[in-house]
């Protein structure tokens with residue numbers, strides 16, 4: 001029998017080796033988002049005369065914020081200064097309008113029109129003209145929609161621009177049919193209110209949403225699925241919910257939730273397999289995520305609202321490109337002590353889902369494991 005100290009040294013050595021290999025493994029496997037390409041920092045829109053604009057530069061609060069953070073860091077590194085800036089203490093650029101809607105769209109030529117129809121009907125009614133409000137204004141006015149085509153190979157971009165053209169030029173545009181309403185009349189919208197961004201290469205829903213959210217001008221930002229599955233009018237409820245929990249920095253997150261629908265037709269109509277996988281995923285989440293995130297009943301709902309001031313604590317630190325990105329957003333919010341509230345919304349399952357139930361469920365479980373490990377081992381950090 002070797003002496004105890006040899007056993008201890010061997011054990012420590014083994015643990016250290018294991019830790020090292022785990023760190024290395026996670027380091028290799030954890031996704032690193034690809035930086036945006038030149039053309040992806042631009043958008044096209046429809047001009048007042050109905051023509052398609054040239055690509056224009058997207059405003060990017062994140063670039064300015066990152067530059068300021070760097071500056072603050074260098075200052076803090078100088079001898080004699082003890083300041084340390086948390087992301088939330090660095091001011092994000094002032095909003096220019098009230099509501100930004102980010103719509104990730106991957107091959108959505110069929111479904112996008114109906115979603116946009118219902119979105120603009122509500123936005124125009126609730127927040128008035130797209131260009132009302134303005135910087136420094138307390139009015140809850142002004143809106144924009146950013147459609148992020150995620151390397152679509154169909155006519156998603158053309159459909160989005162056609163929709164904008166039709167609804168800008170005509171006082172009585174042709175209504176597109178959405179999942180929620182028999183739309184009899186369509187809404188006339190102000191020019192330039194819909195911006196279309198094209199990712200050159202497919203990234204996944206998480207990549208597309210994060211990219212869009214770097215370029216929003218709104219005081220509140222919501223992302224919504226292109227199929228119109230969530231009842232857009234419930235946006236009002238998300239805003240109320242978010243305001244109710246915002247902290248003194250004006251940070252809050254409101255999460256659209258379908259938890260109240262479990263057992264109802266909308267959920268039951270899904271396949272048994274999908275529901276089984278959904279329950280397994282929830283179990284996994286409850287075990288693997290920190291407290292506040294684990295308490296969220298519906299993490300995957302594609303309708304989530306963020307106050308602008310919450311963005312700098314979340315968006316710069318996102319890594320997930322795929323379906324697990326929602327969980328990363330919530331975990332980042334939790335880590336920054338941002339209050340989250342779940343708000344019940346209406347939901348309709350829309351034909352044509354792009355989710356591949358088995359492959360994507362396994363992918364999500366794997367993604368969650370890697371994500372968690374990367375944060376715990378310090379492969380991902382806020383530095």
Ligand SMILES: Nc1nc2c(ncn2[C@@H]2O[C@H](COP(=O)(O)OP(=O)(O)O)[C@@H](O)[C@H]2O)c(=O)[nH]1
Nearest residue numbers: 104105106150204205208225226227353354355
């Ligand atoms: N960016 C991106 N978005 C995707 C991809 N697949 C689906 N989406 C978007 O994610 C949203 C939800 O997709 P959907 O197919 O309806 O999934 P489900 O509602 O979970 O069944 C829609 O806005 C899709 O366009 C993808 O590969 N990349």
Ligand SMILES: [Mg+2]
Nearest residue numbers: 225227229353
């Ligand atoms: Mg859907």
